[in-house]
Amino acid sequence: MKRIGKLCACLSVLGAAAAMAATPDWEALGKRWWAHVQYLADDKWEGRDTGSAGYEMAAAYVTNKFKSAGLQPAGTDGYAQPVRFQVAQTDESESSIALTLETKTQQLKLGEDAFFNPHADGDATITAPAVFAGYGLSVPELKYDDFAGLDTKGKFVIYITGGPASMPTEIKAHYQSRDERLKALKKSGAIGTGSIPNPKAAEVPWSRTAGARLEPRMELSDLGVAGEPSLPISMVFNPAHAENLFAGSGHTFQEVLDAMNADKPLPRFPLAVTIRARVKVKTSETKSENIIGVLPGSDAKLSKEYVVVSAHLDHLGIGEPVNGDKIYNGAMDDASGIASLIEIARGIKESGAKPKRSILFLAVTGEEKGLLGSRYFAEHPTVDRKNIVADLNMDMFLPLFPLKYLEVQGLNESTLGEDVRAVCEAAGVQVQADKQPDHNRFIRSDQYSFIRKGVPALAFKFGWVPGTAEEKKFNDWYKERYHGPADDLSQPVDLAAAAQFNAILEKLALRVADEAQRPAWKSESFFKRFAQ
Ligand SMILES: [Zn+2]
Known part of the structure; x- marks a missing residue:
């Protein structure tokens, strides 16, 4: 010392x-x-x-x-x-994420390209189109809504973490809390979600974030206290590999990052890929x-x-x-x-x-x-x-x-x-x-x-x-x-x-x-x- x-x-x-x-x-x-x-x-x-x-x-x-x-x-x-x-712990041997663009399917490498945030409600397999919803925030008192005008029903909603520079810190923080995010995502009709950690605010390298992905996740057993139930599928995507998600959409992830760095509103648009996500979860109690x-x-x-x-x-x-x-x-x-x-x-x-x-x-x-x-x-x-x-x-x-x-x-x-x-x-x-x-x-x-x-x-x-x-x-x-x-x-x-x-x-x-x-x-x- x-x-x-x-x-x-x-x-x-x-x-x-x-x-x-x-x-x-x-x-x-x-x-x-x-x-x-x-x-x-x-x-x-x-x-x-x-x-x-x-x-x-x-x-x-x-x-x-x-x-x-x-x-x-x-x-x-x-x-x-x-x-x-x-x-809840992801069983990656029986979990997968694949992106399909027209007839071409790409299997993502779990841990390198993306990983699951598992929850105790267990297993799910969903194939659905995806949409990019900017910061994925909905802040009624500022009349700010990243879901407005976007068809999100029955889709995977992909968003980048963070929020507009002009939004007051505490409001931005509150609406990024787990419960508020889930409320907004559910209201939008999303069936699953994928977040891309904002590289500007990254505190640790991706390897460390991804390295922790197989650690046991926990929820309170007392359901009255546990908060907003999770969506069936929740994924996290590596920002360094995120271009895959944007392929064929007419937009790039770089364009999103550039807008973010220039404090401009983020583009929001349907993605061209279909995502097939399958997650198997081992559950226990402690x-x-x-x-x-x-x-x-x-x-x-x-x-x-x-x-x-x-x-x-x-x-x-x-x-x-x-x-x-x-x-x-x-x-x-x-x-x-x-x-x-x-x-x-x-x-x-x-x-x-x-x-x-x-x-x-x-x-x-x-x-x-x-x-x-x-x-x-x-x-x-x-x-x-x-x-x-x-x-x-x-x-x-x-x-x-x-x-x-x-x-x-x-x-x-x-x-x-x-x-x-x-x-x-x-x-x-x-x-x-x-x-x-x-x-x-x-x-x-x-x-x-x-x-x-x-x-x-x-x-x-x-x-x-x-x-x-x-x-x-x-x-x-x-x-x-x-x-x-x-x-x-x-x-x-x-x-x-x-x-x-x-x-x-x-x-x-x-x-x-x-x-x-x-x-x-x-x-x-x-x-x-x-x-x-
Ligand atoms: Zn800590």
Whole structure:
């Protein structure tokens, strides 16, 4: 483990004993945080896959740490809230995708050209024409509809992920969520779908996306919570091979990319190919659990309300080997967030703070399977849902360099934005809004399960200024380590900066817990509509 932080040097220059006493020993605090990451991301837990024995061991660790931080059990079975899952895995030996143009049929190579997103409803074989629907988005309040005037009934709808540059980030993100997409696709009469990942927003090479295709997919067994049922067939196409789909249509995929890069409306048109897709799915069931502890509030009335601080404990498990390593340790994703959860609970205990509202510490399962553990919790909260006032979610905040900027997703959506600004200002850290809206981060982690239930929420990343070494470090991390076996314990992490992040989150949680008014969505926020 190499460090980039140089905080000890700064401290020695300070000299004055008073200043020393006032400055926390970030380095030592960072080491305590890192010890949790080291435990949770150890090879022996085999990547903490939802439902695995390794996850169970990690959950036992979190339970113990919650106990020693003085948190009360707040699950349905002690600290645990059990969650049941349906598991689906594509059997590629009996699955295929073929494109037919006039009399010529081309078999696609699964994994190279395309793959299936399987779901537990099982097997399907469909032969149908296809249509290209641009971004495949339907946004009623902006009167934006990629399906308008397009004959999509009974067809495969092919779309590229993303949305027009002019569309507000959060709206674009919301309508790209699984449920909203499915609603629009079903309304269009599509019988199957194929997405082409936007190469401009690709965080990992195709090989890594495709490498994960045979990992077990999961859905919540509780159908009341599972969300919009899937379409019978859902495929993902490699953008580098996507021209095949456009052959004979009078259009090219390059034309689509050019329009996208020039921020022009995308062409939408019938494709000339007929797609024959056959998918065979192996299904099973598994169970896992969320781990939940509460620090009871001190105020007679406000203690009935809860500020949730959350992170996800699961990661991807064992997968396609990369450079001989098949364990997806998930050190940053999201052992780092769980370690912060533990350190924040411990920090509050040691500070003796007595927040007015209760603070609920939530370690969720199934995030990597589609935010499933948090979705289950948000549907079946172990405390009264109308009393959950906020969610502060920590997922892969990436302490790769000193903490000068904190990027906050959801910054301008609720009064929590003012809270995080105030706390960061006191810490000498500048707040940034989402700099990469194409990446949809506001809906891509567990905070979204709360947002959908009307709870104001924030999520966080270490911030940077474009054109700096920090930007490169941040982007390189995605390319080299995100959702790969290299997100392990042998990566450079700035421990002191991680501890400073924890201190900011701790202060933020306490501030929100102590405020007279509970947080509220801004009147102009798109997400206000979910408030109940
Ligand atoms: Zn992840």
